[in-house]
Amino acid sequence: MKKRFTLKRVIIIMSLVFVYSAALCYIRVLAESTVLSDVAFDSDSASALSDEISEPEAENLTEEVAEVAVYYDSPTQKADIDSYEIFAPVTTEVTAQVTTVAETTKAVTTTTPQETSATTVGTTTKASTAATTTAETTSTKATTTEATTTTEEEVEIDEDEDVDLGDDDEETEEIVESTTSSSDLWYSVSNDSSGSSATYANDNLNNGKSYKNETLTVYDSSSGRYVTDNAFDIVCQVTYHEIGTSMEEETIKAQAVAVYTYIKYYEAQGEYASVTLKSNVPDKIIECVEAVDGLAMYYDGEYILSTYCAATAGVTCSSENVWGGDREYLQSVVSEYDFLDTDNYGRVTTYTAEELKKKIESKTNITLSDDYENWIQILSYNDGGYVGNIAIDGHTTAVVSGTERTLTAYVFRTYILNIRSTCFTVSYSNGVFTFVTYGYGHGVGMSQEGANLYVIYAGYTFDQILHHYYTGITIA
Secondary structure, three states: OOOOOOHHHHHHHHHHHHHHHHHHHHHHHHHHHHHHHHHOOOHHHHHHHHHOOOHHHHHHHHHHHHHHHOOOOOOOOOOOHHHOOOOOOOOOOOOOOOOOOOOOOOOOOOOOOOOOOOOOEEEOOOOOOOOOOOOOOOOOOOEEOOOOOOOHHHHHHHHHHOOOOOOOOOOEEEEEOOOOOHHHOOOOOOOOOOOOOOOOOOOOOOOOOOHHHOEEEEEEOOOOEEEEEEHHHHHHHHHHHHHOOOOOHHHHHHHHHHHHHHHHHHHHOOOOOEEOOOOOOOHHHHHHHHHOOOOOEEEOOEEOOOOEEOEOOOEOEOHHHOOOOOOOOOOOOEOOOHHHOOOOEEEEEEEEHHHHHHHHHHHOOOOOOOOHHHOEEEOOEOHHHOEOEEEEOOEOEEEEOOEEEEOEHHHHHHHHHOOOEOOEEEEEEOOEEEEEEEOEEOOEOEEHHHHHHHHHHHOOOHHHHHHHHOOOOEEO
């Protein structure tokens, strides 16, 4: 017997459908509310979540930000040397490197820097872009001339500039973004307060001369030839090799004047300067050289020995403390912002005892004992905290490169170990020697990185850079 739909049955069915639909809607709203409460956390929960991120993960997230932000604080007063031990001889045990993470992101500004913060520790094989890199071999229209003898000083300067940090070295190098500010440096001289408003009455920046009207001869270390060419072209090629195009225009101009003066100094001595030429010079370099065309630096009417290096430890070295021979224009001066050069300031290099033994014994006549902690001892310091004399396993002299030499930090760096600077600390622990270096190069004269930072943070022009690093000179 078939059931018929009555009005009563229809009402009951519709009531059930309504109740069922209402229940579904309620369940859906409840579920959405629960999901939203799971994903919309407050600042406290965000802070708690950040605490759970591992240090390496956080380091990766903040590394680039920290590297940029480290440049943009303001300077502090210099502290007394006794407050710091950064340049004291180190004999303590090497401890593990601690990596901290930048807490906040700083906006990029152009205000003067104050100090750096420790941010990352990473391995690197990056070489300096300035005086210590290997240049490309150039093809030039220049002629070849007969070789002439050079002074011992010239040879030492050139070998220092061309230190080989090749891949065949077995040591490990790390860059440590230093926790040290400019106030932590050992300053043995007063800072130059000339500032960006300084003027120099004896200069003649419009002397009417031109490099283009002159011919120079140099020794090109990249090709191993003596090259004679138009002075303007040579200055452009050497400047391009030394400083590239990434630096500020005023820095490039200062470098060009230093290059020309350096070459003319040796010419005045009846010798040829050893430089490195780099062809295919870009327009930026040419335009900067055009801007200073014809200019050179003089002291008492003579060309100066206008040496330069990639970076310093915050203070330059006097020529007397590196090569001997006091020059009034190559005195120790503060290089205010070099501590911001994180490639070269606080660079860590490690050697195993076996690696260090091999290097020392292969390059000197010293046979090392088993007393590892006596192998490297710092005996004295020069201006700016640079190491002076050292002893190697009790020896203060040794036959190095066929010559009996006093063991200075310069001899050690140049001929034996190839570390980046003579401003360093050394420590030994568990079969490993750790060197921490500050700066890159011999440290005498203009700091290329320091000059560029003076342009960026103090607004220096090329002549102010040159007067800062070469004291008492005239530009004309």
